[in-house]
Amino acid sequence: MGPLTGTIRVPGDKSISHRSLMFGALAVGKTNISGLLEGHDVLATADALRAMGARITRHSENEWSVCGVGVGGLLQPEQALDMGNSGTSTRLLMGLIASHGIAAHFTGDASLSSRPMGRVIDPLSRMGASFHAAAASSGKETLPLMMTGCHPAVPIEYRLPVASAQVKSAVLLAGLNTPGITTVIEPVPTRDHTERMLKGFGADLTVEETGEGRVIRIRGDAELSPQTITVPGDPSSAAFFIVAALLADGSDLTIENVGLNTTRAGLITVLQQMGGQIDLLGKREVGGEPVADLRVRHSQLRGIDIDPAIAPSMIDEFPVLFVAASLASGTTTTSGLDELRVKESDRLSAMASALRLAGAIVEEREDGLVIVGSGGAPLRGTTAGPVATHLDHRIAMSMAIAGMVSSGGVEIDDTRPIATSFPVFESLLEKSTASLRCAPS
Template sequence: MSAHGPERKMTAHAGGPLNGIAHVPGDKSISHRALILGAMAVGETRITGLLEGADVLDTAKAMAAFGADVTQHGEGDWSVHGVGVGGFAEPEDVIDCGNSGTGVRLIMGAMSTTPITATFTGDASLRSRPMGRITDPLALFGCRAVGRAGGRLPMTLVGAVDPLSVDYTTPMASAQVKSAVLLAGLNAPGQTVVTERAATRDHTERMLRGFGAEVVTEKVEDGWRITLTGQPELVPQTIAVPRDPSSAAFPVCAALIVPGSDVLVPNIGLNPSRAGLYTTLKEMGADLTFENEREEGGEPVADLRARFSPDLLGIEVPAERAPSMIDEYPILSVVAAFAEGITHMPGVHELRVKESDRIDAMAVGLRACGVEVEESDDSFTVHGRGPGGVRGGAMAAARLDHRIAMSFLICGMAAKRPVTVDDASPIATSFPIFEDLMTGLGAQMTQDD
């Protein structure tokens, strides 16, 4: 039994071209943040286009447990009546964040400077992931945390009674750590400062400004410094969530490697801190075009067209690009397998501590499909087999990881022989319509008993 429901084997087969319009779900990162900041504002925040995957729904339940009034009005249409900064009530039960590292870490930050106690847990994958990277900086505010050995869930946080402002330098490139510290700083007096050596996705800073917080980002010698002035009164907003670029990566990459394909993905968020994959694909020779470029809700948006690209070449992916595409390396490694030459991906140690060890998961599965792969602690190298050159015919282990499951199903759509994923149920955490969307474009996928 999977933590996401009954295990579901799924097999992807090579078929005809993929064609059509792919309406991918709303951006997961923005959906989480809209719910959390809506709960910390005073009044009603309206959200359209919210991703209704399991991860985001768990965050919605958590905000209700902390006292916000969270209501669904229709598909993707939600309202949050917030309780204000510092207004969270103590939840009556354990907060279960399912599979979501983003959800649990941001929620921990948001409640850590309120004098309440909350216990957090999640599925088997989330319980195996490190939380010390969050609880260490939160302790500087005065928050106490007690969890399992190695700083793992289940974990109880006791919020600070008299929180202190913090000046913190992140030891790793992590938007989750940065965001947790900034959310904690909302209920601390004075200024909370976060310095990061490499810029990570900035959805939190953009949305904080939209809700009325004073946030200043500046380039400094050591990287980037973000300064938040604490104890604002957040003003409720109307938020239109753009489509998720990480979800868009799957139909886009499928179109690049399946002969004859032409797929349009409308309304994709192209925040520069999230768009590294598309820059990389263009450098590899992908036939990608950005149409109807515009800005919505402070975020750059465009319609993205992807066509079959038989001349893809392996490249050296700059290590400094990793923070802007950290979730996309699994599907990039599949594209690299169908390119000519070697694709080297350095600076990706963070993949070792995602929902699974994504470097190992992709390396093992790709090797089973006949692709030569090399790995180190923080790098990943794929020796491309060229268009149609991947053997396939393997069973890939998803390891309770939605992106691993989807990546190998995309691989099966272009490989010589079908590729089976041992459990596709985790896909529901971020992309609940994945199967229907891909088969609607022409993909051949079957469920196995």
């Protein structure tokens, strides 16, 4: 494969894009958003908010506006809310609806319908919301689900049993329209876009560091003010190009305007520990979020034992990190990654199988992978049929990068799910590789 050189810009941050639309829908007035990610997941959020009364308009590529209904102003949706493949849309919208006196029918694709919703159902039920299976084939904690909000809801103090920004955000969003103070205790810090952005929109929210962890309090009956938001580049999308440039001999690639929120930047820290040359240029703040341009150069990586405490700050980036580890010198050990088993797929099992098929040496453990690197030698590539992505966009993109650093290429069963988070991924890669082959679908 040839080197990756020049300058690129990845699409807007998915987490911030979701929240920009949601908080804009709860503000009174017009919120303007530039750099919005226009992937399927974010568009599912936009459609659901329209169904509940918000006026959301696309003016040009990545430029949008939202005319909100105000906190407490969401309307009863007339039809089911189709969440597609988006767990973020589903869990955060459940939080919004939980403290409104309306009902909603949530549906999704086969992948989303297999993912657990109990982690948000539990705290939202304590606040007064109710949930019921919407079909004989569905369980009480998987889609399709019917939920009915409660108004007024009951403020709670909730200690997160697992590190999950989605659960934290769902409870805080329910707290916006709940009289009194709703408290979330976070033993392990997770991405904090919700806290940053709610403060920016005018919510009465405080964060306190204590011996128990981060204690986040939000006062209900909030009034949010419209904002002008610039969405930074998504670090989870940049991750694929960072790893590709580190692995491809002769690469010297600059990725502009990447969000570097400390709760999201774990991958860069780990890759630097592995010997990766990643320079952060022009550090600045955009819309309350730290950003920088990343200069990434080819590096010989070395295997390390990755501290499980860093996992929450790079949980979505582990699939592509596993690719980097498969070409490092020595052994990389990961642990504490139970959360990866309940993402769009079981990402530990899926990546272990896919990398083995491509020629890597991988041991799957209950909570992580152990990968013996090739010392920089290309992977063999797939010779026994395509790798199974399980409708998981990050598995598909990670194995596309694996194909770039293999001698025989990697065949992928289905690249269509990539559009959920990174619609232009393949076009950005086309100019630098011919090793990605998609099996007929």
